[in-house]
Amino acid sequence: MAKAKAVFESEAALCAAFIARLPEGWTAYPETAGFDILLVRGADGAQIGVEAKMTLNAKVLLQAVEGVYSGRGSEYPAPDFRAALVPSGAAGAELKTLASYLGVVVIVMTSEAEREAEQKAFAEKFGVSYRRAHVNDKPWFTPELPVIGYDWRRQWADHCPAERCKVPAYVPDVIAGASGPSQLSDWKIKAIKICILLERHGFVTIADFKKIGIDRKRWLDMRWLAQSEDRGRYIAGRSALNLRVAHPVNFGQIEADFDKWKPSTAEFQAALAPLPALL
Incomplete structure (x- = not known):
């Protein structure tokens, strides 16, 4: 069975789909602190800086780690974790390995078109009941975001910033991943x-x-x-x-x-x- 290709019209559509599927307890601040999305965990304030691209490449990795390896990164506010958000099928094994070395988690997002095609194929092969189970069990993106009390260190590198990014008093009403975005400074x-x-x-x-x-x-x-x-x-x-x-x-x-x-x-x-x- 051929795997359907992920379909997103733009980086903004990719970010919107990701934000819509965030687990409870996380708040997305679009276009904040220099990232396409700054995720903040409500329980303890932990942050993930996310850069989005339609394909995993060197540019998005450089954006994701900006300031970390400059020799002065610890002097500035920064998130605990860093991630690159890409569509399913848009991340090569070599660059994913390089991202891991850099301490960047590659978040792979499934599109609705891909999910529907896959569900239809499974339903045709295994029946409607399997399709329903498949819908409930399969996550929209992988890996999952770090959870308190779980050993996430194998996947999520903690950059241990001296100070976290400043979060605006209001969640910005701007479009994450848009070209030339406005920021709520x-x-x-x-x-x-x-x-x-x-x-x-x-x-x-x-x-x-x-x-x-x-x-x-x-x-x-x-x-x-x-x-x-x-x-x-x-x-x-x-x-x-x-x-x-x-x-x-x-x-x-x-x-x-x-x-x-x-x-x-x-x-x-x-x-x-x-x-x-x-x-």
């Missing part, structure tokens, strides 16, 4: 807060920028904001930044948390009083 989360304050109040103040912890100079240079008639107050500029469109899910989440990060009543009342005019 710490700066962008702060920028969204400024946008929300601008929407709610019609202006933002110097105090708002200090409260959020973001520099206002870039906003003025890029004409995202403009000086209002009142000193110290800024209104939307002619090239206003629209992060609600760029990050609709994250924008809504940060907006829902408004009471957690908004300026206090005293701070807002103080901001209502414009700075005295210059003589």
Whole structure:
């Protein structure tokens, strides 16, 4: 029986299929910390940096181990484990062996088309009952992710970073593996807060920028904001930044948390009083 070829339209489709089949307890952060996917285990914070490619090659291995063998890798935040995600049938034995030497686990993902073809072939040969058992037992990807209490060291090399990657406060609403992806950086989360304050109040103040912890100079240079008639107050500029469109899910989440990060009543009342005019 010939094995059906895995079919994914793109690296983004490959990543989406993988994320959809993650076991309970793992959270996928797309396009985070320089990886296509940063996986975080909820129980203890363990991380896996995943790079995705349509075929296992030298490029994806170099991306997966970036910083590890530079001589300075221990100085920077990094994940505990590193992996290359490829479709089933796209990983040669030689490169898989090389990946193992580098401490990179090759995760092989099965496509729905391959799975359906294989299930159909087994059903025709062994009957429908076997097909049902086959559906329930076969994993969507191999190997399995490391589990607490299980001896995973034979497959998963622990790189023991001095510090783990910083995880954003919100799971990025971006597409993992997309070409030229947008990232939900710490700066962008702060920028969204400024946008929300601008929407709610019609202006933002110097105090708002200090409260959020973001520099206002870039906003003025890029004409995202403009000086209002009142000193110290800024209104939307002619090239206003629209992060609600760029990050609709994250924008809504940060907006829902408004009471957690908004300026206090005293701070807002103080901001209502414009700075005295210059003589």
